[in-house]
Amino acid sequence: MGKDGAPSYFTTRLEEFVNWGRKNALWPLPFGTSCCGIEMMASLCSDYDMSRFGAEVVRFSPRQSDLLIVAGIIVSKMAPVLRTVYDQMGDPKWVMSFGACASSGGIFNVYSVVQGIDTILPVDVYVPGCPPAPEGVIHALMRLQERVAKGETYSQRREVAARHQKSLG
Amino acid sequence: MREDWLMLIAELKSRFTSMVEEVRIPGEYSTDVPIFYVKKEGILDVLQYLKTVSGSGYEFLSDITATDEMGGEEKTHRFEVVYQLFSHQRKSRIRVKVRVKENEEVPTAVHLWNAANWAEREVWDMFGIRFSGHPNMRRILMDSRWKGHPLRKDYPLRGYQIFPTPEEPDPKLLE
Structure with missing residues (x-):
């Protein structure tokens, strides 16, 4: 108008x-799952207010959410749970690996900790830090938005590939 | 405190002469609480005595754990199973240890303390020491498909095992 x-x-x-x-x-x-979760809450709360970027509604149901924020240590017993949650999310879906532990295992280079969640699911954006500052989270979210706008994320590429496959018959 | 310990040591030594292998008390040995090394055959009797007989009153089981002594000087055993007891009345702790070889079973203490149930499962999970007579000798912390026992000295430090699929639920738990 x-x-x-x-x-x-x-x-x-x-x-x-x-x-x-x-x-x-x-x-x-x-x-x-751990201290990174606290920092994630801080970035969702009013001081930093992630809802300015449209990440408005935090959903605890995988069916109603688009962005999986994995914040914290994923131990080997949690890995199948995380994978199940990811599988339950509807396409298109994005994954943010929040903090050193989720991205690489962090300081926990031992038998019981998954050495980076990218060993069990595709990750679109990593946030470094132990824990990352809320500014870092918001920066990561904006980078993810840029990539979503360009159609560069894992789930979108998969979508395009599926559509292409379909058009080929 | 020290008199109490000495009395308890004398009592246990006279009552379980053949079962108490060795006693270490603070001052003579670098430990904070008295340690009783008990033979495997006598462990239940000693624990029951410590728990029930009035005068000793070590009625609270704080923890059961184990240590892997692989590569130590003594070749007679590999593991030490450790029972940590606490007396509310005396406000003091004692430690009871059992030396076991690999693949050797220790009698369960579940009928003495219900708290022993999960603690013994943890020892089985982490060290692979079985407890004979335990009602539910399953892993408690690691995935049921896990190979090996991670706190053993010969388990690789970075022996990752990742299972992306959920483990099968125990049919007993679904009943």
């Missing part, structure tokens, strides 16, 4: 419009 109230329009490609919608409504599922 123009300033004087006259109707106006702009043109775009459907794909980009859909991606624009997706990037501004990343509903996170908080998978906080």
Whole structure:
């Protein structure tokens, strides 16, 4: 709508419009297992307020969320649980690996800790730090939004590949 | 405190002459509480005596754990199973130890303390020491598909085992 109230329009490609919608409504599922979970709460709360970026509604149900935030140490017994939660999320879905432990095992280079969640599921964005500062989380979220807008994430690529496969018959 | 310990040591030594192998007390040995080394055959009698007989009153089982003595000077045993007892009345602790070889079973203490149930499962999980007569000798912390016992000295430090699929639930738990 123009300033004087006259109707106006702009043109775009459907794909980009859909991606624009997706990037501004990343509903996170908080998978906080240790101290990083506290920092994640801080970045969701009013001081830093992640909802400014559309990550408005924190959903504890995998069916209702798009962004899996894995914040904390994933021990080997938790690995199948995390994988199940990821599998239960509907496509398109994105994964943020939050902190050193989730990204690489961190200081816990032992038998009981998964050495990076990318060994069990695809990760779109990593946040370094032990724990990362809320600014880091927000930066990661914005980077993820950029990638979603470009259609560069794992789940989108998979979607495109599936569509391509279908068009081939 | 020291008099109490000496009395208890004399009592145990006279009552279980053949079963108490060795006693270590603070002051003479670098330990904070008295340690009784008991033979495996006599462990239940000693624990029951410490728990029930009035005068000793070590009625609270704090923990059961174990140590792997692999590569130590003594070749007679590999593990030491450690019972940590506490007396609310005396406000003091004692430690009872049993030396066991590999693949040797220790009699369970579940009928003395229910708390022994999970503690013994943890010892089985981490060290691979079985407790004969235990009602539910399953792993407690690690995945049921896990190979080996991670706190053994010969288990590789970085012996990762990742299972992406959930483990099968125990049919007993579903009943």
